Amino acid sequence: MSGWIIALIVIAIILVLTIWVIGMYNSLIGMRNRVGNSWAQVDVLLKQRADLIPNLVEVVKGYATHESTVFEQVTKARAGVVEVANNPNSTLEQRAAAEQALTNAMVNLRAIVEAYPDLKANQNFLDLQGRLASLEDKIAYGRQFYNDTVLKYNNRIMQVPTNIIAGMFHFQPAQYFAADEADRSVPQVKF
Known part of the structure; x- marks a missing residue:
């Protein structure tokens, strides 16, 4: 052989390996961006819910003026959501x-x-409640879609041979949107 x-x-082997590395890298970038996009979609829904809740609270306040502690809880919890959402350093667990x-x-x-x-018969309340219920369904679906996207991404960066490229370029596993033990308990309704 000459x-x-x-x-x-x-040269052909190097070219094939280079194309393979570029393909794997681009695939990982695409998957990482899908994870970010799916979280952004959930974030939009959570913002819509946070914006809708004050209207719902105001309608209910008109009927139940002596239930101020519940209104304070809702207002405080909504403020906490907005604060965490507006903080670029907040983690998924905090959110x-x-x-x-x-x-x-x-x-x-x-x-x-x-x-x-x-x-319960007030039309404004029924409209707000319907919109909130619809948003809750969309949020649940969005969280599920986000977690499915994270699963695919995490599997990809951990499977051979893609894990080699993921390690070379420091791809990190994404975090799932998961409830902790306190979230799984039945909430206490207090009057």
């Missing part, structure tokens, strides 16, 4: 905890609504 043929074979506190406060608010039949 030196030219060996050189061409070596999940703030969202769970808001969910628990909303359970208490829903319990108040049950005590006021006139409120």
